[in-house]
Amino acid sequence: MDAQISRDWVEKQIRDFIAASPENTMQDQTGEPAWDDALVGVASGDDPIWQQYKEYVGAFHWTPWEVFNQHCPGVPVTAAALSVIAWVLPQRRRIREANRNALTFPAEEWARTRVYGEAFNAALRLHMVDQLEQQGHAAVAPMLVPNWTIVKSERFSYASPWSERHAAHAAGLGTFGLCDGLITARGKAMRVGSVVAKVSIAPTPRPYSDHRAYCLYFADGTCGKCIDRCPAQAITVAGHDKEKCRQHLGRSREHVKKTYRFEGYGCGLCQVGVPCEAGIPVRAAREALERGELPPPPPPLA
Ligand code: SF4
Numbered sequence: 001m002d003a004q005i006s007r008d009w010v011e012k013q014i015r016d017f018i019a020a021s022p023e024n025t026m027q028d029q030t031g032e033p034a035w036d037d038a039l040v041g042v043a044s045g046d047d048p049i050w051q052q053y054k055e056y057v058g059a060f061h062w063t064p065w066e067v068f069n070q071h072c073p074g075v076p077v078t079a080a081a082l083s084v085i086a087w088v089l090p091q092r093r094r095i096r097e098a099n100r101n102a103l104t105f106p107a108e109e110w111a112r113t114r115v116y117g118e119a120f121n122a123a124l125r126l127h128m129v130d131q132l133e134q135q136g137h138a139a140v141a142p143m144l145v146p147n148w149t150i151v152k153s154e155r156f157s158y159a160s161p162w163s164e165r166h167a168a169h170a171a172g173l174g175t176f177g178l179c180d181g182l183i184t185a186r187g188k189a190m191r192v193g194s195v196v197a198k199v200s201i202a203p204t205p206r207p208y209s210d211h212r213a214y215c216l217y218f219a220d221g222t223c224g225k226c227i228d229r230c231p232a233q234a235i236t237v238a239g240h241d242k243e244k245c246r247q248h249l250g251r252s253r254e255h256v257k258k259t260y261r262f263e264g265y266g267c268g269l270c271q272v273g274v275p276c277e278a279g280i281p282v283r284a285a286r287e288a289l290e291r292g293e294l295p296p297p298p299p300p301l302a
């Protein structure tokens with residue numbers, strides 16, 4: 001079996017599933033899909049960034065090799081033989097527009113993509129594992145393994161042993177904003193997913209050397225619009241207070257159930273009505289990306 005596959009093959013599997021899966025649904029009267037497109041990136045299993053995450057996020061954050069070894073113990077592998085496939089599902093315009101009007105709790109459309117769109121994202125992870133295994137490549141979806149859990153973190157209040165946003169950052173798909181969200185070429189209003197597979201795929205070059213390069217606040221000290229958008233005062237110039245955010249998400253459950261009549265939750269107010277909603281707001285970074293320019297090798301994460 002060929003140990004290599006192309007990024008084009010990976011992208012096709014993801015796009016075909018988005019187009020054809022009946023699970024891609026808002027579960028409402030419109031019959032509209034939750035998602036209509038994806039950005040896809042790949043990182044190598046032996047990229048030094050995985051060790052940097054251990055230092056920055058915490059020792060509990062898995063490397064691709066660690067999570068693969070735990071869940072495919074009969075498949076001997078080196079870190080270099082693994083690839084991490086990550087994708088971004090950009091929120092559709094109508095969903096973003098609906099949530100721009102929200103002031104405290106999410107619009108119904110946003111809450112539906114948070115719940116049913118994320119259910120599709122989980123199905124996409126399983127689909128990609130299945131497709132890779134059909135090609136002879138053992139694979140695992142770190143977010144779906146039984147020992148994925150929330151971990152208490154001194155630095156971040158809470159964290160997890162696998163962060164989809166960090167996987168997407170490693171795979172060249174975006175950088176972090178003041179609010180902690182990942183700003184991608186299609187903006188910050190999106191959801192992310194990933195799988196780890198024993199297969200060689202050419203990694204996507206990371207078009208940034210700074211892990212905050214796409215956020216206006218870190219680029220030139222302006223913006224801060226996400227601070228004003230947050231109904232829970234969870235964002236300040238010091239960053240994102242995860243505990244305040246978590247508590248607000250909890251409060252949103254009651255609103256969603258009472259107002260929209262389904263079991264759901266969400267917020268995402270900081271992801272819309274801001275300059276990074278649907279693109280990269282830092283002009284120089286956006287134009288460099290459009291020209292296909294790559295920066296010098298990145299320094300270690302601060
Ligand atoms: S709204 Fe502005 S400050 Fe907040 S993450 Fe986006 S670009 Fe950065």
Ligand code: SF4
Nearest residue numbers: 230245267268269270
């Ligand atoms: S930080 Fe949390 S509570 Fe605040 S707007 Fe963003 S998702 Fe909502």
